[in-house]
Amino acid sequence: MSDFTPPVSDFRFLIHNVIGLDTVADLPAFSETSPDLVDAILEEAGKFASSVLAPINRTGDQEGARLLEDGTVRTASGWKEAYAQFCEGGWQGISAPEAEGGMGLPILLGAAVAEMWQASNMAFALCPMLTAGAIEALGAHGSEDQRVLYLSRMISGEWTGTMNLTEPQAGSDLSKVRSMAVPTGDGTYKITGQKIFITYGDHDMTENIVHLVLARTPDAPAGVKGISLFIVPKFIVSDSGEIGARNDVTCVSLEHKLGIHASPTAVLSFGDQGGATGYLIGEEGKGLAYMFTMMNNARLAVGQQGVAISERAYQQALEYARNRKQGRDPQTGDDAPIIIHGDVQRMLMRMRSSTEAARALSLYAAAQLDLAHHLEDDKARANAQARADLLIPLVKAWSTDLGVDNASLGVQVHGGMGFIEETGAxxxxxxxxxxxxxxxxxxxxxxxxIGRKVTRDKAGALGALIADMRATIADVTNGDAKQAAGTLSNALDELGKSTAIVIERCSADDRMMQVLATPYARQAALCISGWLMLRAMSVASQNGVSDSFQAAKLKSCQFFFDQLLPEATFMATQIKNCTSIELHETQPLF
Amino acid sequence: MSDFTPPVSDFRFLIHNVIGLDTVADLPAFSETSPDLVDAILEEAGKFASSVLAPINRTGDQEGARLLEDGTVRTASGWKEAYAQFCEGGWQGISAPEAEGGMGLPILLGAAVAEMWQASNMAFALCPMLTAGAIEALGAHGSEDQRVLYLSRMISGEWTGTMNLTEPQAGSDLSKVRSMAVPTGDGTYKITGQKIFITYGDHDMTENIVHLVLARTPDAPAGVKGISLFIVPKFIVSDSGEIGARNDVTCVSLEHKLGIHASPTAVLSFGDQGGATGYLIGEEGKGLAYMFTMMNNARLAVGQQGVAISERAYQQALEYARNRKQGRDPQTGDDAPIIIHGDVQRMLMRMRSSTEAARALSLYAAAQLDLAHHLEDDKARANAQARADLLIPLVKAWSTDLGVDNASLGVQVHGGMGFIEETGAxxxxxxxxxxxxxxxxxxxxxxxxIGRKVTRDKAGALGALIADMRATIADVTNGDAKQAAGTLSNALDELGKSTAIVIERCSADDRMMQVLATPYARQAALCISGWLMLRAMSVASQNGVSDSFQAAKLKSCQFFFDQLLPEATFMATQIKNCTSIELHETQPLF
Incomplete structure (x- = not known):
């Protein structure tokens, strides 16, 4: 089992010195978010993550969640107690409005805290992550009664929430949802159907669970416009909030998964006894649109899982590399830890540098969400929203790809021990x-x-961002950062060329868009996080941070520009080659 | 569960048309290796792999190998029967000399066949793979008596072999081996110590197991020169070959591993009852040198595991992508399989193209081993050996990295189903x-x-290979291949520059060598397999192969040059940047 050391100093550095807490804290909504408060919350969250959540991560993996014979789910040992402490701390409501019982803090801070939950125990953290999504959907579209009845109890963590979207035939394509919702005449609906991949679809940590369910009303049009969103509580709740009878929804099985064993992934069956009682959220036919309102936060949260697991894997690999003795020190001839080897250092630096870059990108995107919600000027708010919309698919895709790569490198650093489950890598x-x-x-x-965010927008939002990036480059004056600024400037030139290809070739050619999407998104993610690394480098080469933090940060940044950012050129070549070769233009590859 | 379709047509194409079977079959040792025989063996092996080994791959993973209370290991259901059939086919001895009971076929053909074992069932195939290593070590260094007593039974598969190298403190650094071998005076030794990570260290498929064990004799010098190699049979064998008493070696536990569950990875304890009887192979103090004689074949074999798992993952992902319907065909509006999406095709092409390139490289390296063993001219033999030595670390590292990447892509193509263990991805x-x-x-x-094979050799073997590659480039005349030849030529220019940096900077700087090793090896692997893809492209654009194979091969090659080879430039940039930045020259990163 490995310890988890919360990367609080990097959060503080990024929030205060790179992202600029002031831009967020100056918002009227956050007038009470002082730098001291931010630091105190980060410390407190770090403590909870390392002392409560991290110690049960490995045991939870071994034990897993189990479906009992009575159809209920038992979480792993320690889960229920940890969840109770999580609620006591008020953590579920960190970014929820104070008026509804939340802490009312910026999403920026909530994101930093969430990364620590995910790093310390991803299987546990999925429960609050899904509840947060349900809170957001219900908060935006629920009626006053629904808010009173469900929302406050979800914000407090008293009840958890789930998202019931996927069905066996409806995964990426939700237009294929078949679950039915038939009005009963008393304002409620009878819900029937089967939902799969429902995270924390059942568990024993709370008295009730609030399922949000996508289903089709009778006579609804085919496709996405026929889908509505319903509240289906596990136990019926009376108007006064008392928990009543069991609703007609059962967990019929749990998936046997590659990982996140302690997170119960349920198959839920609705209406085996005639129909589960469901309550419509908002209007009929708008279910999918409502889901979209929570998409940015949910994707940001998943992106942070990638950052988080990278951080955790890095810490464990670093610890192992410092302690595992194998081979000799070339100077002294003594037994030496494997970290002395340049190749091991390269692996560790890949992990550290990419993790810090992806963290910077995710926190920057989170700050854009705060600005988009709370800036006073309409135009400025729209711009921030456009920037958040632009960045969040990159946070999600790039960070989670890195999460896999970095966890795999973490295994590699461990050598043979990495393949043994007891090690935890x-x-x-x-x-x-x-x-x-x-x-x-x-x-x-x-x-x-590539589609909604760049091509459809004719690279408007991207162009505005690139202008900001160019401004940073122009502002950089000190030595090492100056050289990095030049490297980034070249990378932006290439991104400009790729973008021109994309705009020209993809606007009327969906197939070309599909072929270019992955390398183009990766190229953009590398450049934009490079920008944030440049800002970090620029600040860190000045002062105001501890010497050891400064030295480490400068090495991470330098490594990023020397060793990681050049992948953007590789991606640019992929893009160029896709369009220059006749074969690819005219023929599918299969 | 997924089916396995042996890629026999690609083997045939590579062996006959790209690697050139004639260069191997012309060797006097292989005068009977006709093209028809090669095809017949490939067909037969493919049949066995797909019909016997593939069907128990998934069940073996679920069931795993188990350590019973009596200290013996039970393999998964079907293992014993499959192994018996494997022996009946004579497959263990495919490349062993006919004089010792083998088939006496080229390593080139043995390698193709071995890839099919690994692709159909990697956990099973590890047993013959380890036995092959033991056969080679014993064949090269065993006494006449030892050959009679052990070797023939291992070549027939009647007994399996193991390699006992690693101890808890001695992994990558075998100089730290502590196991002891004390002479008893009757020519035998008493072996004591604990060995870990022993593949098929115990099992129930054969009556006896021949453990090859590294141990230290008393008064032996410290370090690698004090280590000797011993035969320690599980059951003592009389001079006439009768199986006698149980030797003092026990399996004390099996590792709980991330994968290859059906391959028992044992902790073996030698000498709990006073000492296991061991028989010295060759001379004292030469154990590690003897191990090195089998290293090329063993590393080639592991590299092939990477190719194999890539092939298997590709086949499964392709099958899924062809059948999983999600979204609509943009032309017809009908439900469409996900393979219509350009991004899915990109993932599948990455898998297919890299698998074919890595396969070509591994088979080419195997052919060099045949030439190195059997060419008549001393100089030509030495050159072939140098080329094999040069290529095999690339086969091992690049192919196995690809194996992980491609298996991970295979999961991704499956979407949510990929994360569910039942799917098998x-x-x-x-x-x-x-x-x-x-x-x-x-x-x-x-x-x-980078060290032994390039720097120490002042790039002699690499230079000779590059000259051959340039000759191919000059020979290419037809259209598409001509363009690819130009791309490869540029990549070779860059490889030349990286090599110059390596020779100049690493000859006297071990640390720099360690830092550059990984990107340099990857750059070289991409270029050299690019050469084989160019040869494949050149042949395939002519004719003599079926139209559908030809079309698919050309796409794989084209994709390699457009989308995969450009990574070599990325690696070149990493190398250049390592040496140009002051920080990296003078300071460790940690």
């Missing part, structure tokens, strides 16, 4: 592997980026 | 993850390449 790889898949596969993220 | 990733680690980590392979 392999668990990170198994856990990490789901993140590129769920909440929209990374292929879908890349398509969202 | 995740097993490939779990199985693949060991190959970059064992038989010398990929970091060690890269160091071997």
């Amino acid at each position: 392999a668990q990170h790889l198994r856990d990490a592997r789901i993140a590129p898949i769920y909440e929209g596969t990374n292929g879908i993220q890349a398509l969202d980026f | 995740a097993q490939h990733l779990r199985d693949a993850r060991i190959a970059p680690i064992y038989e010398g980590t990929n970091g060690i392979q890269a160091l071997d390449f």
Whole structure:
């Protein structure tokens, strides 16, 4: 088992010095978010993550969640107690409005805290992550009664929430949802159908679970416009909030998964006894649109899982490399830890540098969401929203791909011990592997980026961002950062060329868009996070941070520009070659 | 569960048309290796792999190998029967000399066949793979008596072999081996010590197991020169070959691993009852040198595991992508399989193209081993050996890295189903993850390449290979291949520059060598397999192969040059940047 050391100093550095807490804290909504408060929350969350969640990560993996004979799910040992402490701390409501019982803190801070939950125990953290999604959907579209009855109890963590979207035939393509919702005449609906891949679809940590369910009303049009969103509580709740009879929804099985064993992934059956009682959220036919309102936060949260697992895998690999003796020190001839080897250092630096870059990108995107919600000026708010929309598919896809790569490198650093489950390094790889898949596969993220976010927008939002990046480059004056600024400037030239190809070739050619999506999104992610690394480098070469933090940060940044950013050129070549070769233009590859 | 279709047509194409069977079959040793015989063996092996080994791959993973209370190991259901059939086919001895009961066929053909064993069932195929290593070590260094007593029974498969190298403190650094071998005066030794990570260290498929064990004799010098190699049979064998008493070696536990569950990875304890009887192979103090004689074949075999798992993962992903309907055909509006999406095709092409390139490289390296063993001219033999030595660390490192990447892509193509163990896609990733680690980590392979194979040799063997590659480029005349030849030529220019940096900077700087090793080895692997893809392209654009094979091969090659080979430029940039930045020259990164 490995310890988890919360990367609080990097969060503080990024929030205060790179992202600029002031831009967020100056928002009227966050007038009470002082730098001291931010630091105190980070410390407190770090403590909870390392002392409560991290110690049960490995045992949870071994034990897993189990479906009992009575059809209920038992979580792994320690889960229920940890969840109770999580609620006591008020953590579920960190970014929820104070008026509804939340802490009312910026999404920026909530994101930093969430990364620590995910790093310490991804299987546990999925429960609050899904509840947060349900809170957001219900908060935006629920009636006053629904808010009173469900929302406050979800924000407090008293009840958890689930998202019931997927069915066996309806995964990436939700237009194929078949679950039915038939009005009963008393304002409620009878829900029937089967939903799969329902995270924490059942568990024993709370008295009730609030399922949000996509289903089709009778006579609804085919496709996405016929889908509505319903509240289906596990136990019926009376108007006064008392828990009543069991609703007609049962967990029929749990999936046997590669990783996140302690997170119960349920098959839920609705209406085996005639129909589960469901309550319509908002209007009929708008279910999918409502889901979209929570998509940015959910994708950001999954992206952070990639950052988190990278951080955890890095810490464990670093610890092992410092302690495992094998071979000799060339100077002294003494037994030496494997970290002295340049190749081991390269692996560790890949992990560290990419993790820090992806963290910077995710926190920057989170800050854009705060600005998009709370800036006073309409135009400025729209711009921030456009920037968040642009960045979030990159956060999701790039960070989760990195999560897999870094967890795999973590195994490699361990040598043979990495393949042995007791070591715990392999668990990170198994856990990490789901993140590129769920909440929209990374292929879908890349398509969202190249299509909705760049091509349809004629690169407006991207162009504005690149202008900001160019301004940073022009502002950099000190030595090492100056050289990095030049490297980034060249990378932006190439991104400009790729973007021109994309705009020209993809606007009327969906197939070309699909082929270019993945390398283009990766090229953009590398450049934009390079920008944030340049800002970090620029600040860190000045001062105001501890010497050891400064030295480490400068090495991470330098490594990024020397060793990682050049992948953007590789991606640019892939893009160029796709369009220059006749074969690819005219013929599918299969 | 997924079916396995043996890629016999690609083997045939590569062996006959690209590697050139004639260069191997013309060797006097292989005068009977006719093209028809080669095809017949490939067909037969393919049948066995797909009908006997593939069907128990998934069940073996679920069931695993188990250590029983009596200290013996029970293999998974079907294992014993499959192994018996494997022996009946004579497959263990495919490349062993006919004089010792083998088939006496080229390593080239043995390698193709071995890839099919690994692709159909990696956990099973590890047993013959380890036995082959033991056969080679014993064949090269065993006494006449030892050959009679053990070797023939191992070649027939009647007994299996193991390699006992690793101890808890002695992994990559075998100089730290502590197991002891004390002479008893009757020519035998008493062996004591604990060995870990012993593949098929115990099992129930054969009556006896021949353990080859590294141990230290009393008064032996410290370090690698004090280590000797011993035969320690599980059951003592009389001079007439009768199986006698149980030797003092016991399996004390099996590792709980990420993958290859059906391959028992044993902790073996030698000498709990006073000492296991061991028989010295060759001379004292030469144990590690003897191990080195089998290293090329063993590393080639592990490299092939990477190719194999890539092939298997590709086939399964392709099948899924062709059948999983999600979304609509943009032309017809009908439900469409996900393979219509450009991004899915990109993932599948990455898998297919890299698999074919890595296969070509591994078979080419295998052919060099045949030439190195059997060419008549001393100089030509030495040149072939130098080329094999040069290529094999690349085969091992690059192919096994690809194995992990491709298995991971295979999971991704499956979407959510890929994360569910029942699908079987995740097993490939779990199985693949060991190959970059064992038989010398990929970091060690890269160091071997950059150090022993390039720098020490002042790029002599590499230079000769590059000259051959340039000659191919000059010979290419037809259209598409001509363009690819130009691309490869540029890549070779860059490889030349990287090599110049390596020779100049690494000859006297071990640390720099360690830092450059991984990107340099990868750059070289991409270029050299690119050469084989160019040869494949050149042949395939002519004729003599079926139209559908030809079309698919041309697409694979085209994709390699457009989308995969450009990674070599990325690696070249990493190398250049390592040496140009002051920080990296003078300071360790940690």
